Amino acid sequence: MAELTYHYDGSYAGLLSVLHRIFSWRETPAAISAGAPAQEDLFSAPAQVATDPERADLLLAAIREHLSPETPALVRHAFFSETAGVEMAIYRYLAHGWKVRRRLDDDLACPVVAEVHRLARRVRGEAHRLKGLARFRETADGLLYAPLEPEYFVLPFLAAHFSERLGQERWLLHDVRRAKGVLHEQGRWVLADLEVEGAPSLSAEEEHWQGMWRTFFSRIAIAERVNPRRQRGFMPLKYWKYLVEMDNP
Structure with missing residues (x-):
């Protein structure tokens, strides 16, 4: 079975909709990217996921209930870094979270946790500076x-x-x-x-x-x-x- 490459509209709610599907259906993504697929890939099947605010809210509710209370804000700040590959970084971070649950954001020795924290910290830092500048x-x-x-x-x-x-x-x-x-x-x-x-x-x-x-x-x-x-x-x-x-x- 070909791995799936997920495509979404580039919005934050759109990414959450993709992640809700992945975790609900227990899928493993090859990649997640904004926009429609440019061409067919021989090694992965494209999956265009529509933005669904209800799915996005369900995922956030599950994160708040089962993972760290800081996790939703960290995911949101990291997403707005617009760093290449941030979608897969967030996926790997949350996938690790479902394993360690409430210990997620204390597990900074884990590279996937450290990466999301690093991106979120940069976005928060710039937002803080620009409030004054x-x-x-x-x-x-x-x-x-x-x-x-x-x-x-x-x-x-x-x-x-x-x-x-x-x-x-x-x-x-x-x-x-x-x-x-x-x-x-x-x-x-x-x-x-x-x-x-x-x-x-x-x-x-x-x-x-x-x-x-x-x-x-x-x-x-x-x-x-x-x-x-x-x-x-x-x-x-x-x-x-x-x-x-x-x-x-």
Whole structure:
């Protein structure tokens, strides 16, 4: 019997639907990948699995009941690392979990457990940094706009944070690299594809405060103690592009 290569729509719920089928039917995957199969494979049979929120919820409920309480969050954070092969890494992690049950997330000596923890830690770390480094700009129409280019897909985690922090404000988080955005209005937010051509026009007040902030930032520095290498350690260079204080006035 040919091994199965599973294909899904690329969503988190889609992956959970695939994993629910695999564990329920006691199958062993050859691979799990997003999108439809490009061509027939002589050595594995393709299986296109439709996203089923009910199946996804059933798997999460089983994980919470039988594995570690930390496991669902670790799986979700690792998935949004978008690392090549993350689907199989999560499969192997959960397959090990069904063997060791509640001891899963204490078993860090196991490579499949350590890998998922490593990916989840990276995503959590970047989300945490961007909660402080995201710079919202007020546009001419009153929207608070923050462009970002994160290494990992952290918009869902940032959205929940800023929704609570900014209350009823109208704002947009824009992942420029992935052409996706989170729009928040009237206390609710939605994640969708987003293409923005050119930089948005800023309000006069925003231009004023940006100038004031750059002046403060430049004058508070002690020239003799400027240490670019140490500065990059605290604020990695990859985030400087959208920091107001790093713009040229």
